[in-house]
Amino acid sequence: MINNSDYELLTAKQNLKKEDVVRCLDYTTYFDLVKIPLPTEIDKIIHYLAEERIVILEDNGLYSITNLGAIMFARKLSYFPGIFRKSIRVIQYRGNNRIEAVREYEELKGYASGFEGLITYISGLLPMSEVIVSGMRRTVSSYPMDAVRELIANALIHQDLSVTGAGPMIEIFESRIEITNPGAPLVDVWRIIDNPPRSRNEILSSLMRRIGFCEERGSGWDKVVSLCELSQLPVPKIEEYEEFTRVTMYSHIPYNKMTHEERLWACYMHACLKQVSNDYMTNKSLRERFGLSPSKNSAISKLIKDALTKDLIKPFDPDTAPRYMKYVPIWA
Numbered sequence: 001m002i003n004n005s006d007y008e009l010l011t012a013k014q015n016l017k018k019e020d021v022v023r024c025l026d027y028t029t030y031f032d033l034v035k036i037p038l039p040t041e042i043d044k045i046i047h048y049l050a051e052e053r054i055v056i057l058e059d060n061g062l063y064s065i066t067n068l069g070a071i072m073f074a075r076k077l078s079y080f081p082g083i084f085r086k087s088i089r090v091i092q093y094r095g096n097n098r099i100e101a102v103r104e105y106e107e108l109k110g111y112a113s114g115f116e117g118l119i120t121y122i123s124g125l126l127p128m129s130e131v132i133v134s135g136m137r138r139t140v141s142s143y144p145m146d147a148v149r150e151l152i153a154n155a156l157i158h159q160d161l162s163v164t165g166a167g168p169m170i171e172i173f174e175s176r177i178e179i180t181n182p183g184a185p186l187v188d189v190w191r192i193i194d195n196p197p198r199s200r201n202e203i204l205s206s207l208m209r210r211i212g213f214c215e216e217r218g219s220g221w222d223k224v225v226s227l228c229e230l231s232q233l234p235v236p237k238i239e240e241y242e243e244f245t246r247v248t249m250y251s252h253i254p255y256n257k258m259t260h261e262e263r264l265w266a267c268y269m270h271a272c273l274k275q276v277s278n279d280y281m282t283n284k285s286l287r288e289r290f291g292l293s294p295s296k297n298s299a300i301s302k303l304i305k306d307a308l309t310k311d312l313i314k315p316f317d318p319d320t321a322p323r324y325m326k327y328v329p330i331w332a
Contacts, residue, residue, distance in 0.1 A: 007161045008203045009053060012070035012080040016063045018042050021055055024065060024080075025073045026113040030054070033112060033211035053203065067161070068203055074110035086167040088118060088156070092125050096173045111156050115213055119149055125172050127251065142251045144227040148177065151224060151236065151247055153214035155181035157205040163243060177249045185245050189238040191331065192221050193272040222276060225269050232291040234262050235269045255290045255299075263303050266290070268312040271329045280316050280326035 013024065019042070027045055030052070031038045039045050046063065049055045054069030070080040077087050088111070092103040105121060107114040127142045155168045160183025171178040186198040199205040208214055228235055234253055239246040253262070270289050271281040287300045304327065307313045316326040 008066065008068040008201055009056075010067050011056075011064040012067045012083055014058065014062070014064040015060070016065065018046050018063065021046060021049070021063050021065060024075060025049070025054065025069060026075050026110065027073065029113045030073055052207070068207075070110065071161075072110045072112040072204065072207065074113065076108050077110065078108065085165050086161070088114070088152075088167060089169045090118070090122060090125075090172070091169070092172040094174075096175055098171075112208070112211060112213070115153075119145070119152070122148065122152075122170065122172070126177075127174075143177065143233070143249060144231050147224045147227040147236075148249065150214060150220050151179050151249060153208060154220055155179050155245075155247070157199060157201060157208055157214065158186070158245070159183050160200055160243075166244070175251045175253075178246055179249070180244055180246045182244050184240055184242060185238070189240065190268075192238070193225065193269070194276055194329075194331070222273060225273050229270065229273070229289050232289070234258060235266045237262075237265070255292060255296075260306070264307055264310065264312060267303055267307045268329065271307075271313045271327055275329050275332050280328060281313065282326055 016024070022042060022045060027049065028038060030049070036048065039048070046055060049069065050057060050063075052069075053066055054073060056064045056066060058064055065080070067083055070077070070083050071086055074080060074083075077084050088107040090103075090105040090107070091101055094100040094102050103125070107118050109117075123141060123145055126148075128139045129142055152168075152170065155170075159168055159181035163182035166182040168182075169180045171180070183200065185192075186200065187195045205214075214220055225235055228249075232252065234250045236247050236249045239248070255263070258266075266289070267281075267286060270286055274281045274285065283297060283300050283304065286304065287294070287296060290296075290300070292300065304313070308315075308327075311330050313327045314330050314332070316328050320326065
């Protein structure tokens with residue numbers, strides 16, 4: 001199997017003249033994203049693309065477009081038969097099962113070239129709700145779009161590019177979004193907030209961070225969890241499979257409708273988020289995270305007790321009086 005670090009620099013299309021390169025690649029988007037004035041001469045355009053390893057000069061004086069260049073900046077992925085199946089698919093279903101697909105869309109551009117359009121398209125499919133802000137009625141998405149954006153970017157970055165015939169997929173249901181990418185997670189999902197980040201595709205991930213499509217290394221899940229907490233949504237669920245990873249993001253679920261496992265996962269991730277913020281989880285902070293009133297203190301106390309029993313969290317200071325108890329993740 002091809003190593004991912006090799007895959008990014010393998011040839012997607014070779015023996016190209018400079019004019020062929022600029023016909024195949026959306027180079028104007030590259031210069032926009034890296035905030036470099038667009039050169040007027042083709043030689044300078046090729047120079048910058050070569051420095052980025054988007055293209056490589058061959059021994060015969062012609063050029064190759066790398067897999068990295070094609071995946072990120074293809075005008076059409078169909079120009080590159082070897083990576084065409086890496087395109088991003090979006091499927092919207094009626095209801096909460098896969099019986100009836102309402103819409104299906106395939107992003108045919110490279111990831112960088114098509115990303116903003118993809119996010120706009122997905123945003124248009126998500127349910128909206130009305131809120132009052134400063135006396136003004138506003139329509140907002142039922143999901144924090146910055147979190148959706150981060151999860152999609154993560155799926156692109158962390159996919160196993162060596163898996164043939166498969167690419168990232170986004171499935172939209174009535175009350176959830178499922179984001180699937182080839183390849184199992186490289187880190188323990190229970191330590192996803194605090195573990196040093198690992199990426200299969202270092203060159204691609206470095207470029208995507210530099211052009212602002214995702215957070216700096218290691219801070220993506222912090223942002224996702226924080227945004228879900230602010231919106232009082234469940235923490236996205238991560239499912240590990242042998243050859244792919246699925247992250248499910250849910251719209252609002254009242255506390256009394258959440259499963260016990262969903263409550264425990266939210267409790268644990270709340271403690272993790274507090275820990276990496278140099279803070280502590282308390283009964284009050286967890287209650288407010290769920291949007292519950294002080295009358296629900298006993299329900300939160302029971303949840304904390306269950307999380308302690310399952311070794312998800314532990315007291316920061318076991319000798320503290322129960323009323324003032326603070327909690328940290330079990331690994332802290």
